[in-house]
Ligand SMILES: Nc1ncnc2c1ncn2[C@@H]1O[C@H](COP(=O)(O)OP(=O)(O)OP(=O)(O)O)[C@@H](O)[C@H]1O
């Protein structure tokens with residue numbers, strides 16, 4: 001009997017007394033997409049880390065193509081065909097698509113004999129071109145990853161796995177932060193990668209219920225580190241897990257705090273950036289951008305990777321000084337520094353894990369900003385259970401929650417949120433948006449959201465700013481932006497590769 005490409009038996013990972021993963025057993029078959037689903041903090045990334053060798057398991061075993069691999073170093077696992085996508089594809093954003101693909105080919109590719117290498121050179125070039133074509137990356141081959149949409153950056157990562165000839169793929173949230181159209185294109189692409197190969201096995205950690213529903217042959221549900229359900233496609237349990245998650249998701253009604261046309265604009269407290277020009281050394285990141293954040297509205301700032309969104313947010317929060325242009329609060333200039341004066345003005349920037357202190361515990365992080373009227377632990381019960389844990393060891397989604405919790409605790413007048421939904425389970429995102437809507441509608445706060453999933457951002461906001469390569473392409477009602485698909489290119493080409 002041929003051994004399955006990957007198998008885990010009674011895999012367990014413990015921290016102190018806490019089981020991040022407990023007794024996980026499964027064999028992953030070839031030509032199969034297995035989705036691993038579960039709430040934030042359920043143990044999904046821990047499982048992938050133990051399978052990939054990034055974390056040593058506390059007990060249990062891993063087999064790769066029948067070989068014991070429990071203590072095998074990650075590079076040896078890679079040589080045996082195990083490939084892993086990064087949760088954040090922007091890790092190597094200074095490289096071009098072509099560079100990163102050829103690196104994957106060289107570093108991860110099966111070793112060839114020295115003599116063969118020369119004669120195979122043209123093969124390598126051919127394979128490189130074929131890969132660019134297969135993944136619809138030809139037109140962006142010489143673009144740096146940082147200038148691509150998150151969707152295309154993620155497809156580039158898949159192309160890396162493909163060209164590395166890995167046959168077991170571990171994918172950690174490939175759809176996170178993608179626009180709907182991009183997820184719709186990703187599904188057939190993933191499917192074709194598995195159907196078109198005799199041996200490829202994909203293990204997919206994913207919060208996006210639609211992607212799971214459209215691609216998975218099998219779904220394993222993790223709850224607090226334990227596999228509580230293991231169901232194949234079409235079974236009643238499969239529908240329970242995938243269907244249930246899907247209908248529960250996105251149940252929040254679209255929220256568009258009304259901007260009153262008759263309202264005297266000058267009477268509304270507003271944070272405004274006017275004609276901002278911002279550079280990093282010689283690189284001009286933002287050119288002539290104007291944005292306004294009035295109290296009582298949720299507005300969004302959207303655009304591809306590297307369009308300058310985070311730069312604008314940092315400037316509004318006083319963390320960067322624009323080379324030209326002004327940042328004003330209620331008409332007067334906001335002193336950009338010292339930072340405390342920005343905080344006093346009620347401007348708060350939340351940027352996921354970047355705005356938590358990794359070496360402080362959850363409760364220490366929250367104590368630093370205590371004073372707000374809001375009980376954030378009611379909003380995030382998960383955090384209540386993890387108060388004594390160091391923030392740096394929280395799961396991706398838990399860190400994101402902590403960042404938002406800290407921001408809300410400061411009771412900001414202007415809340416700037418960079419990448420709200422990244423890595424969060426859909427129900428958590430919806431809960432946060434509901435909370436923001438309540439605060440905004442009661443006139444306590446204005447919100448500016450940077451969001452990769454522009455279709456959601458447009459539903460949540462009343463006004464949209466679309467940035468492309470540092471310039472404002474669009475500013476207007478979100479409803480109008482929804483009718484302008486031309487604003488949101490490039491998404492990768494939606495046809496499934498042959
Ligand atoms: N060093 C640690 N000490 C204590 N607990 C830890 C440590 N590292 C991880 N954990 C906990 O283990 C649990 C599982 O984490 P993991 O990253 O696997 O979750 P996840 O399912 O990937 O979540 P997400 O969807 O948010 O990415 C989390 O609750 C996390 O807080």
Ligand SMILES: [Mg+2]
Pocket residue numbers: 044045046395396397
């Ligand atoms: Mg994770």
